[in-house]
Amino acid sequence: MTLDNLALFLMIVEKGGLSAAGRELGLSPASVSERLAVLESYYGASLLTRTTRSLSLTDEGRLLADGARRLLAEADELETSIRLGTQKISGLIRLSAPVDLGQSRIVPILDRFLAEHPSVSIDLNLTDGFVDLVSQGIDFAVRYGVLADSTLRSKPIGENRRVICAAPGYLERNGTPRHPDDLSRHDCIVMRFGSNIDRVWTFRVASEAYRVVVRGRRVANDGGLVRQWCLDGHGLCNKSIWDVQADLVAGRLVEVLPDYSPGQTALQIVYPPVSVLPRRVRALIDTISSELALSDVQPGHDE
Structure with missing residues (x-):
């Protein structure tokens, strides 16, 4: 062996x-x-x-x-320490992130990281679908929400809330929903996660979870496309505040139903339960975590 x-x-x-x-x-x-x-x-x-x-x-x-x-990570760490010393990191890092968050926030961090560490290379998988870190050989992923796989380890970054929003032009033509039930009369742009279509949107009414089945003529498995369709005035979308904060501040999108927000969920980095993470992987996890934490988007806060 x-x-x-x-x-x-x-x-x-x-x-x-x-x-x-x-x-x-x-x-x-x-x-x-x-x-x-x-x-x-x-x-x-x-x-x-x-x-x-x-x-x-x-x-x-x-x-x-x-x-x-685990063994290969430990061997790689040992070789890197001996060959390059303790101050230099090198090698390939494979990571995954949601499409919108990845393009707008993760990629600029990666560009700066690569400039600082010329011996490191990056393999970035931008997807809004499920990623099996172990079987696909991915070192870590940036994810929203709770862990589906309890064997993974996690590093919290900040809080995230979902925002229902639309372009001003769409609201002028179709009116502004005042209650979650009003969504039945609107075109909703829906995300697909693998084989699952996110047609059930969750709100909070009288301190209780309130679920509404939405309809719409546009479904996509790409969060960036969902956002663009929304910007183009094709309907309402349900997005992370991290993805649309700049659009809301600039007036390109308008938040609706803010009083019925279901609350906040975690944004975190998850990685396999290895006993030793390569130094390059630890360094990038720490860099992404610290930089995103500094730009943490909170309700009512502008960037």
Whole structure:
């Protein structure tokens, strides 16, 4: 068993197949299959379940993936410390963030971080859908809301609230909703998260959660597109205050139903439960956390 074989195993998991992993590492399919067989023989267990169309981890494979990621992180940390000293960080960082927040706030932070650390490279996955950090080989993600996976660790950044808003032109043509029930008469621009469409919007009425099913002719899995459609006057949208604060301040969008806001949820950085994070990953997590905390958007506060 070698660290190279563990790294190959993680690449197979990340790419979803032996051939794809081989192409990434410049190995033939036969070589990848042979080295996987060596690993399975070493551990005396089947690590992957393979069909003609899919690949999934066995229980033993998931345990090895978690442990391999931890071992490789520790080995990388040791090599970096010895080769480059304690003051320099290097290597690839893979992270994920929501589309709007990523483009408007995370990317400028990454640009400054890369300028300060020329030996670091970044692989950024901007998506509003679910990301499996372990299986996709992502070091950390910036996420809204509570953790669905309780095995992940988290670092709080700040508070977030949802805002129902529309362009002034849309409200002039269609009127302004005064109660959540009024949304049934409006065009609502809806987000898709994977296979789930967010047609149920939550409010707070008389201190109780109040859910409304909304309708609309536009659905998208891209938060940036939802915001743009809203700016173009195509309907109401339900967005994070982090994404639309500048539009609200500039008057491009108008918040509606502020008295029925459901309250605040967390904005946080989440990462796999490894015992050692590479110094470059820790440094970027700390940088993003501190810079976003300084620009934390609170209700009633302008940027």
